[in-house]
Amino acid sequence: MATKEQFLDRIANRLGRERRTGARVPEWKNNPWDNLRDGPGNEGQVELFRKSLEALGGRFYQASGAEEIKEVLKEILEKEQVKSLVYNKDQRLLDLGLAHYLDEMGIETRVWDPAGNHEELKTFAEQADAGIVFADLGLAETATVLFYNGGPKGRSVSLLPPVFITFLRKRDMVPRLTQAVAHLEERAQKEGLPAYTNFVTGPSRSGDIEMDLSIGVHGPASAYVILLDP
Amino acid sequence: MAHEPAFQERVKKALQNENMKKALRNVQATFRNGRDRQVEIMGNWDEWVDRAKEIRAHVLENLDSYLDQFSTNVEKNGGKVFFAATGQEAIEYITNLAREKNCKTFVKSKSMVSEEIHLNHALEEMGIDVAETDLGEYIIQLAHEPPAHIVGPALHKTREEISELFSQLAGKKLSKDTPTLTRFVRKTLRPKFLNAEIGMTGCNFAVASTGSVVVVTNEGNADMSTISPKAHIVLMGMERIVPDWKSLDVCQTLLPRAATGQAMNVYTNVISGPKQAADIDGPEEWHVVILDNGRSNILGTKYREVLHCIRCGACLNYCPTYRQIGGQAYGFAYSGPIGAILACLLDDIKVWKDLPFACTLCGACTENCSVGIPLDQFILQLRVEAVQKGLTPWSERVAMKAFSTAASNPGLYELGLKIGRSVLRGRANQDGVIEKGPGPLAAWTQHKDFPLPAEQSFRDWWRKEGGNQ
Amino acid sequence: MKASLFITCVNDVFYPRVGKAMVQVLRKCGVQLDFPEGQVCCGQPSYNSGYHEETRQAAKQIISAFANSEYVVGASGSCVGMIKQHYPELFQDEPDWEDRARELSQKIYEFSQFLVEVLRVEDVGAVLNATATYHQSCHMTRILKETETPKRLLEKVQGLEMVELPLGTDCCGFGGTFSVKMAHISEAMVQEKTEHIMETKARVLIGADMACLMNISGRLRRNGQKLRVMHIAEVLAEGSAG
Numbered sequence: 001m002a003t004k005e006q007f008l009d010r011i012a013n014r015l016g017r018e019r020r021t022g023a024r025v026p027e028w029k030n031n032p033w034d035n036l037r038d039g040p041g042n043e044g045q046v047e048l049f050r051k052s053l054e055a056l057g058g059r060f061y062q063a064s065g066a067e068e069i070k071e072v073l074k075e076i077l078e079k080e081q082v083k084s085l086v087y088n089k090d091q092r093l094l095d096l097g098l099a100h101y102l103d104e105m106g107i108e109t110r111v112w113d114p115a116g117n118h119e120e121l122k123t124f125a126e127q128a129d130a131g132i133v134f135a136d137l138g139l140a141e142t143a144t145v146l147f148y149n150g151g152p153k154g155r156s157v158s159l160l161p162p163v164f165i166t167f168l169r170k171r172d173m174v175p176r177l178t179q180a181v182a183h184l185e186e187r188a189q190k191e192g193l194p195a196y197t198n199f200v201t202g203p204s205r206s207g208d209i210e211m212d213l214s215i216g217v218h219g220p221a222s223a224y225v226i227l228l229d230p
Numbered sequence: 231m232a233h234e235p236a237f238q239e240r241v242k243k244a245l246q247n248e249n250m251k252k253a254l255r256n257v258q259a260t261f262r263n264g265r266d267r268q269v270e271i272m273g274n275w276d277e278w279v280d281r282a283k284e285i286r287a288h289v290l291e292n293l294d295s296y297l298d299q300f301s302t303n304v305e306k307n308g309g310k311v312f313f314a315a316t317g318q319e320a321i322e323y324i325t326n327l328a329r330e331k332n333c334k335t336f337v338k339s340k341s342m343v344s345e346e347i348h349l350n351h352a353l354e355e356m357g358i359d360v361a362e363t364d365l366g367e368y369i370i371q372l373a374h375e376p377p378a379h380i381v382g383p384a385l386h387k388t389r390e391e392i393s394e395l396f397s398q399l400a401g402k403k404l405s406k407d408t409p410t411l412t413r414f415v416r417k418t419l420r421p422k423f424l425n426a427e428i429g430m431t432g433c434n435f436a437v438a439s440t441g442s443v444v445v446v447t448n449e450g451n452a453d454m455s456t457i458s459p460k461a462h463i464v465l466m467g468m469e470r471i472v473p474d475w476k477s478l479d480v481c482q483t484l485l486p487r488a489a490t491g492q493a494m495n496v497y498t499n500v501i502s503g504p505k506q507a508a509d510i511d512g513p514e515e516w517h518v519v520i521l522d523n524g525r526s527n528i529l530g531t532k533y534r535e536v537l538h539c540i541r542c543g544a545c546l547n548y549c550p551t552y553r554q555i556g557g558q559a560y561g562f563a564y565s566g567p568i569g570a571i572l573a574c575l576l577d578d579i580k581v582w583k584d585l586p587f588a589c590t591l592c593g594a595c596t597e598n599c600s601v602g603i604p605l606d607q608f609i610l611q612l613r614v615e616a617v618q619k620g621l622t623p624w625s626e627r628v629a630m631k632a633f634s635t636a637a638s639n640p641g642l643y644e645l646g647l648k649i650g651r652s653v654l655r656g657r658a659n660q661d662g663v664i665e666k667g668p669g670p671l672a673a674w675t676q677h678k679d680f681p682l683p684a685e686q687s688f689r690d691w692w693r694k695e696g697g698n699q
Numbered sequence: 700m701k702a703s704l705f706i707t708c709v710n711d712v713f714y715p716r717v718g719k720a721m722v723q724v725l726r727k728c729g730v731q732l733d734f735p736e737g738q739v740c741c742g743q744p745s746y747n748s749g750y751h752e753e754t755r756q757a758a759k760q761i762i763s764a765f766a767n768s769e770y771v772v773g774a775s776g777s778c779v780g781m782i783k784q785h786y787p788e789l790f791q792d793e794p795d796w797e798d799r800a801r802e803l804s805q806k807i808y809e810f811s812q813f814l815v816e817v818l819r820v821e822d823v824g825a826v827l828n829a830t831a832t833y834h835q836s837c838h839m840t841r842i843l844k845e846t847e848t849p850k851r852l853l854e855k856v857q858g859l860e861m862v863e864l865p866l867g868t869d870c871c872g873f874g875g876t877f878s879v880k881m882a883h884i885s886e887a888m889v890q891e892k893t894e895h896i897m898e899t900k901a902r903v904l905i906g907a908d909m910a911c912l913m914n915i916s917g918r919l920r921r922n923g924q925k926l927r928v929m930h931i932a933e934v935l936a937e938g939s940a941g
Binding site for chain 3: 238241242245550551553554555587588589590591592593594596597610612613614615616617622626627630631633634635636637638639640643647663665670671673674676677678679680681682683684686687688689691692696697699
């Protein structure tokens with residue numbers, strides 16, 4: 001069995017030199033994303049995000065203020081006939097007063113709380129009709145949302161239920177992946193990356209059956225993004 | 231795995247498969263149109279390709295350093311790294327782990343590397359239920375067939391065939407509409423995801439700076455394979471490294487666009503460790519198996535750039551040979567131009583020597599490669615190697631010698647032409663065309679008419695009149 | 700203006716009419732022509748099959764034949780591409796021949812390139828009343844990297860209506876010895892090519908590479924599909940008094 005040293009030695013050997021460490025990426029002057037950097041301004045980004053999301057079969061809402069948020073949620077949850085729902089114990093979600101609305105609508109809910117019973121939570125999430133999460137970033141170019149999961153923010157919440165609802169703050173919208181990776185790199189340096197970081201773009205899909213679109217293969221079939229402004 | 235006549239057999243079979251033909255045309259049209267549209271939208275596609283090429287070249291140049299950094303960071307993050315020099319070592323590690331975990335169900339997200347080393351077979355021999363979860367892989371697993379395309383392994387299957395396969399499993403007749411078939415898959419695989427002891431994924435990109443593994447899917451099966459099982463194994467080719475997140479941007483900008491015409495995959499997962507103490511879901515153990523299996527052999531050769539490949543499949547989508555024969559005819563885990571080259575380099579050119587010759591050197595692959603690999607030049611180089619190793623037919627070597635003699639001797643050439651002309655004249659029909667040619671010409675005339683040499687060659691005409699006008 | 704003709708072995712043997720048409724058109728443009736008899740074959744058959752030692756022999760013959768030429772005008776995009784792109788590489792271990800190869804690669808042009816880029820002529824007064832489609836050879840497209848000059852010349856042909864060929868950048872399936880070694884795959888490719896050609900409803904198929912056209916016309920004929928197959932030189936020689 002090869003040890004790490006043997007493995008890496010062989011590589012150096014094949015490259016015709018001694019072992020090397022500490023390699024760094026060269027500083028390139030021009031970058032392919034330079035012309036994309038000055039993307040559409042915030043309004044343009046929102047519009048681009050909306051168009052891209054809808055083209056993928058996702059649905060986009062905007063809401064500002066408690067009343068609108070409540071209305072939008074009610075509309076979605078009634079439309080999807082949601083009876084049970086799990087959401088992350090995310091302060092941003094709690095600040096929206098989520099618990100209160102959901103209670104009013106008579107929906108059975110669980111909060112993804114590490115202090116709770118893990119097995120019970122996982123089972124509930126697996127059987128829930130919907131999951132609500134809060135995105136950390138939105139990528140306008142591709143209608144992608146980014147989640148730093150971990151602890152009270154579970155991957156299961158956005159993945160397992162067939163309906164996936166995410167809130168996204170307008171000010172967390174960035175033009176594209178280029179800004180997102182910078183954000184990732186910074187976060188990695190400051191506090192490390194969680195075990196699970198996800199970029200999600202629309203509902204789960206596949207083209208494997210005669211190139212015909214299958215929606216909701218393993219992940220959610222319905223994807224909603226609610227943009228909060230501010 | 232394949233031997234000489236087998237390739238031609240597989241080719242003939244593929245050419246006779248009407249469903250395959252329809253599917254291949256559809257696949258190429260869809261993926262080409264998708265990619266072309268994205269290229270147009272980006273506006274500066276070549277700049278991205280050039281940068282990707284630079285990054286990949288830089289990584290390979292420093293592969294030991296980046297693998298060192300990556301594995302150190304994976305371990306810092308709480309993962310275990312295993313360096314597998316050969317496919318056999320990787321299989322041993324994985325099967326040992328399966329034994330240790332008393333694994334009954336092993337869920338797999340798509341991994342071309344696992345097909346390269348034939349991992350499924352080894353696990354199945356232990357009595358483990360190996361559940362492929364990528365829809366295309368699942369279909370071909372049920373059908374006991376090899377993949378037909380790098381990105382969409384079951385693209386040659388009709389919905390009737392798929393419905394038949396699923397119906398057999400369901401024990402009842404399922405209709406063949408997409409939603410029904412999709413629902414069946416979701417329902418059937420979900421318990422496997424939730425109950426599997428081990429989940430395995432491939433790796434699209436391994437980011438050295440943070441010890442992270444990036445896995446992309448559209449279905450969410452990589453996510454499903456990694457949040458419930460207690461152990462997650464990543465199986466990666468050692469060349470899948472990117473140095474940092476800026477580099478990942480370039481590669482991930484190109485990959486979905488080049489592969490299917492999507493701007494972004496639905497699920498792009500960044501895994502940077504096993505579950506942390508406060509996490510509710512996620513694996514307790516994270517194993518990253520880094521595989522060599524012949525890649526280091528390629529490092530020190532003129533074919534090094536082949537390791538740039540990000541497995542987008544664009545070369546397949548533009549290849550006229552692939553278009554006609556599909557992926558299964560190649561007989562190797564990877565097909566198309568990249569597959570033809572990898573088969574000869576990762577395995578033995580003696581075994582795979584047909585593949586580099588199943589190509590017209592049209593150059594479409596190189597033109598569309600996301601990372602600028604000179605695929606057609608490598609294919610030609612492999613032909614040169616095949617010749618040098620004496621792998622081409624004796625009769626061909628003789629013919630080529632005769633050719634070069636005639637090509638360097640105009641007098642001999644004209645003599646040969648006179649003789650050839652008189653021989654072929656006897657084989658022509660009344661329209662002055664050959665329908666049944668002798669010798670090597672027979673292969674041509676089986677499918678096409680062949681012209682008779684003209685009564686008077688150009689040079690003869692020039693000598694007699696053309697030059698004097 | 701003096702130029703040497705590089706007719707190519709395929710045209711010399713099978714399609715001398717292409718060479719004659721080239722001569723007619725070039726002379727009409729005032730070019731003084733010669734035909735170095737030393738030329739035989741550019742070596743693509745052996746080159747593409749992996750026999751590079753044999754190819755060097757053929758290449759040396761070509762290089763020597765055109766040593767004294769000011770310009771060389773070639774009747775095939777792929778042959779000219781071979782010489783321009785691959786000859787210098789072929790001789791990387793023989794510096795003397797490498798220099799000579801480079802010299803040739805700098806003065807050789809494909810026929811339509813020569814007209815448009817060197818002679819700066821696009822309208823040679825050709826007349827051809829027909830609907831036609833153009834097949835671009837892969838090697839001319841991707842090795843010689845020339846797609847524009849034939850189009851510009853054909854645009855100026857009076858009475859000629861060009862219809863675009865669907866999947867026009869796809870290979871016709873010739874590929875040299877591929878057409879014999881991998882005959883079944885070659886057949887599938889050329890059959891599809893003929894289907895696309897028939898879709899255009901064109902009565903004439905035009906190309907700048909007779910090897911491709913030999914392949915395609917062989918299949919058209921076998922299918923009983925009656926199309927006139929012409930090299931671009933023949934098109935340009937049409938309707939203009941010789």
